[in-house]
Structure formats: structure tokens, C-alpha cells
Amino acid sequence: MTTLWDTTGSAVVKALGAERRAAGALAFGLALTLVVVVDEKNVGAAESAASAAQAAHPCRLLIVVRRQVDAPHPRLDAEVSIGGRLGPGEAVVMRMSGRLALHAESVVLPLLASDAPVVTWWYDEPPTRIAFDPLGVFADRRVTDVSTAPDPLHALKLRAADFEPGDTDLAWTRISGWRTLLAAAFDGRHDHPASARVEADPADPSAQLFAGWLRARFDVPVDVAPAGSHRGLHGVRVAVEDGEVAVTRTDARSGTITRPGVPPRRLPLPQLGLGDLLAEELRRLDDDVVYADALATWSGIADLARRSGHREHIWRDPMTVAATAVPSEGAPSEA
């Protein structure tokens, strides 16, 4: 491991090269670069999730911590390691302060694995528009997590308005297990469902995406309503001709499928940790049209999947923009 204080981007590139040579046979055949954007207070949690995901999908891990944009002098501190505390692969943690924090891409670009896909993940509240963050503009896949926002549903609306193919949100990843069980429950049935209900807190973005997906697929009304005192997603019930098809959570690791005429079955439905969710995102590097359809149906903004997938960086200086600024269309300007 190499630690560099008050350093430059070139020194970081050199340090990574030296670590790679020292690791010898350990140097990895790189399939992708994962860029993690995180606040100082959450670095530990983001690091452990990213290294868990890296164990499943070897990648170069670049963790970017921006802090004190108002500091008088720009400064870069970096930690370079291979096979150290950040999992088996290559990892660079960079702390950028002062105006450098607004130009993080100048340090990150030369560190990307050559000609391999880039995935950018925002650990904290997603940017109101991804084009505001240069670290999202050059990424092939962008992963956000609206559940970290103070108002997750508002954040999800922003994600829909700002959507480009290649974006996904962990609120969607969290329901893959649920969708798997529900789809399995409908295998071999030929139903025309009448309506469906997702049992969850209506403010839960995952539940809303679940409802959006069901509406898109079944073309029936779907509501989200809490069931008793359960927290989180508790169940989903679909009314069919001969009764009800339901998937409900049994415990933290399993769920129960109930179908008319067949005894209920218990199947694995694990509550995945952040590392597992991220690993699922790294498994597929193409855009997720099914997510786009679910998000479009939920938000009422049509044809999200047909957008171009292209973004241009929009310069925005947080020193001059009020923190709550509503995103305006276009209007790029230079710093």
C-alpha cells in the first residue's frame, strides 16, 4: 500500500503502476473500473460495499471523496493498494479538497482501466442531474440510490426526468428477488389479473418501482398500501380469476409463494446487503430496458428507454448556486 499526501494525479498514476509491478502475478485482467463517489462520513461503508462487490467482479476500484470545496488551496491525498484492506483487486482512495473537488475527473480519467467499461456509483444522495457530475458523464453505467435522499420519491422523480439508458437505481435492484419469486409464481399460469397490491410504505421507492413494473407488465391498477406494522416491503398480492397469487416475506431470508389450488411454498428471498446489490449491478453492463419501462410507467414520462444515452457535462459551481436549485434544462456555461 502506498499513501500519498498532498500529491498530484500523475504521482497517483505512477504509484498504481508501481503497485501493479510489485504485485506481479496478482495484477488483474481488468474487466471494468468502478468509480465510487462518497462523502467523508460514509467512506467506511462505501469501501466495504465496494470491496465486497469487487470480490465477485474483479475491477479497478476508484473511490473519490470530495470535501471542503471552499478550502483556499486545492489538495489531493491518495491511498493506492492492491490486495490490501480494500479487497483482492486494485484500489485507489482519493480525497480531493478545494477547487480540485470540482474537477475530480482530471485525476480520475488517467486512472481508468484502458478501454474497459466504467461504472459510477453515488453512495449518497444522487445528483439532481447526472450531467452536473463529470464522474457520471464518462461512465457507461450509472448507479444511484434514491433511498439515501431525504425525500426518496422526489429523488426518484428526478431520476425519471433525468433518465438516460445505462442509469439504474438500487431501489430497483432491491426488488430483483421479489420479482423473481412473483414471476416464478406466474410460470405455467395463463392469467388475466384484475388488480394488484404492493404491501409497503407508499413512500418506499422500491415499492413504487415494483408497482410501476406490475402496471407496465399487467396493464392493471396497482396500489401501494402498508400492511399492519411491517416495515419495508412486506408482500405483493395479485388478484386473478381463481383467487390470489401472493408473495410475502416470511423472514429476513425467505419468502412464501401462495397460489390458488397449490400449497404455499417457501423459497429464498434474501435481504441483500449493499455489496451484493452493487455486485448485481456489475453483472450486467448493458442498459436495463425493463427498469426504464417500470420507471416510465410509474413516473408517467413516456419512452424513457428510447432516450439517446448521451450526456454532456453541465458546469455548475456549488459556490454560486443555491443548494436547493431546481434543475433547469440545458444552458451550459463555462467556469
Add this chain to the structure above:
Amino acid sequence: MAPTVGGNPLRDPRDRRLPRLPDASALVVFGVTGDLSRKKLIPAVYDLANRGLLPPGFVLLGFARRDWEGHEPFIEFARECAEKGARTPFREETWDGLAASIRFVRGSFDDDAGFDRLAEELRSLESSHGIRGNAAFYLSIPPSAFPVVLKQMERTGLADEKTAGGWRRVVVEKPFGHDARSARELNSLVDTVFGPQDVFRIDHYLGKETVQNLFALRFANTLFEPIWNSQFVDSVQITMAEDVGIGTRAGFYDETGAARDVLQNHLLQLLALTAMEEPVSFGADTIRAEKIKTLRAVSLPTDLASYAIRGQYEQGWLAGERVKGYLDEENIPATSTTETYAAVRLGIETRRWAGVPFYLRTGKRLPRRVTEIAISFKQAPHLPFDATDTTELGHNQLVVRVQPDEGVTLKFGSKVPGTAMEVRDVAMEFLFGEAFTESLPEAYERLILDALLGDAMLFPDNAEVEESWRIIDPLEEFWATTKPYPYRAGSWGPTAADEMLARDGRHWRRP
């Protein structure tokens, strides 16, 4: 309207987060207390359940002679197997869910009552688990027991899809006969009871990721296919080496030998995948069509004495331990002429491969366990260097490592840094485990899942099996009158095998 799969509106072919799940069905295992079942099948079923790849209406039904009352003792037995053999972590919740759908039926193969109970149990699973008449029968039993079991299934209507109201499939393990005639008999027996499209023959090598990666390597890239022919390829070596001896399989092995045990199935399948033409699409029928064409084109050397070598290991040292010779192994007759090593040169009589020798070898008690396909390319027609510059330059090689360290190696010449021009071989490695997810699924998981899904792509069909025997039979006939060459345990086989390549101006690659 968005596209759907199988009439299920929730399934979208573009939705790659949702795994493919088989129909609700029962997996019936005959010989469920046997070695294969304990070490591979039951753990694979547990792993599939743990990965969430089994459908809600899945049932594991064991059939064996054990004196077990009810289902409980079998569930306990299966639990032990899963705990010991599973690749994924053992979780109580997964187990509880799976245990609720494990059933046991007691009976021996010649016992009518046992099969009647089995048929009854399957019918009752209809209402209790909703299996909708779907069942796959895994025959984890010696081939000698096939006829009686298949007859019992016929008698009780177990193989009849019409009365069952769902699909009925049978999964069989090698050996698929011991020569062309017995294979044909076995095939026609299984095929008449089940119908050829419902028979799944397991060759577990085809379930391995690297073998499937051969398809990707050859047909998804532009880089390799143009040079995949006799114009550029000098020779191909396919090796399957084992460091272990014959273990507890003495009786079976002494009757079978290395050629029937490995060459006839695994090595010829690897050869077919390496040499086949591009299939018109990626499906079971199209791939099998190309494989069978390749196998039909395989030719044997005319000089069998020089190009079909077999060996038998003598005592020696392996991995720091003294090991017994084959003839000293328990239950092996001292006069046995069964081979534990076989090497043969085959040709493929097509425009693509004319004149390219395919060297196949397999053996037990070789220095290490390794399976690989090595394509050796011709040397450059002209080298514009001084002869002394390239003395260390060998043939370019592309090596597909099937196991262990699944991956691909490319060997080519490179300049040695320095003031003199000197070219030496270097290797470029791609390791599966490095670029992709850490846990490659076990071959049996994949194959059980495919059999339940009805996807026959990775299973050889009866024509391939019979064609493979067409290649092996003349070798066996020739060898019947000879004695295998001895080789020391822990060496890379008899010297006669080295001489076989030396005669062609080549040498075996050390894997």
C-alpha cells in the same frame, strides 16, 4: 406491448435480472444413496435452491433400497450430503424450504411394489406440490440395471407423457455402453421408452464454463476463426491428466480402461467442439448437427502400432508420496492388461482440417490434474532474422485450460530486451476467476438445471455416442492383442507416447 416469455406477462426476454426457472417438476433420482448422488447430485440441488434457481413447485424424490421408514431419514441423509458437498454456504432457511419438498420411496429395481409406490407418490405430488405431471428421472445406477428399471417405468406408465399430463425426461450417466453394439442397444432401449428428445446424456465436461467458453472464443470473435484451419494450425493436443489412481472403482475400471472411460466421451467431445464448423444458430439441434459431422469425419491412423499407444502405471512417487502400481491395486488381477493411459493420433478428413493431427491423451497417476486443449500454430513461413536470433522461438500456441485455473493462454514470440535481436516465447494469460465472478457454478448444477429446463444443448445425443464408439472400437480391437507399455506413476506416460510425437517431429506440451 412488451415481449413476454412462455405466456407469463412478468417474464421479458430483455429482463436479465430474473433467472430462467424450470417448470414445476420432480427430480426422481434412482440410486440416490450412491456415490455420485451423495457427492454431486444432492449438493448441486441444494446449491441450485440456494441460488434461487429452482421453481416453487420443485420436488426431489429419492428411490433406493435402504430400509427407511417415511421421508425423514432420507431428508436427514440429504442434509448431510448438502452440508458436506455444497459450494454455497449452508443456510437453515434454504434447507427448510427444500426439505419440505424432499420425498423418499423405498424399493429395489426388480420390486413391482416399489415402482407402484413411486408412481403413486408422483401422482400425489400433483396435488401436494403442483408438479403438473413434470418429472425428470436421473438414473444414477449401473448400466446393467437400466433394462429392468426402464421396463418397470414402462409397466407403471412413469415414462408416458400423455397419462402424466406433463413432460417426462430421463438423465443417464456414462458409460453409454462399452462398444458400438452395446451402445446402440442401450440407446434404442432408452429411446423407445422415453423418446430420443427426452433423453439427456450427461458428459459433465460439457457443463464446465471453459468448454462453453470455446463457443464464445471461436464464434464471438473475429480474431481466432480465420486461423482455425489447416493453413495455420500445425497440430492440436487435447490432454486430460489425473494424478489420482483408480480409487475404489477397481472392478469397473479394470473392465473399462482409460480409452472407454475418458477417450470415448470427454476427449472426443472436446475434439468435436474444437474442430466443429460454426453452427447456424446457438441451439441444441444446430450444435449437435455440427458436432456429429466432425465426429463422422474423424479418421484413425493406419499404423495403429505407432500411433495408438496405451500404458499402465507402475509404482512410483507422486506429489511426495509413494504410490502403488496398477497391478498392485486392490482387486486388480495381477495379469490385467487394462490400460490406465491412452494416447492416439486422429485426423479429421475435412477441407478445414486435412493433414492436421489431433493428439489425444489421457492417463491416471500423471504428475498433476489438468485438462486442456492446446492449438499449436505453424511457424512463420519466413523469418527475416539470423538463425541464431530465433533458436528459442517455438510454435505460437493457444491453450484453453478446462481445469483447473480455467482460462486461456496465448503463447507467442517476443524480443528479449537488450542490444541483440533475440526472440523468445512469452505467455499471455486470461483467467476466468480474475475477470469474472468468483464462483463458477459446478458442472452438475448447470446440467441438472438444463435437463429440467429441457435445454439439450450441452448433452451429446445417441448419434454422437454411437459415432464415438465407431472411432474407439477399432482401437480396442487392436489393443486386445497387445500389452500396455508400463510407465512410472508420477511421470507423463510411457516413452512410446513420446516417440509417437517425435516420429512426427513434435513433442507433447507439458501442461
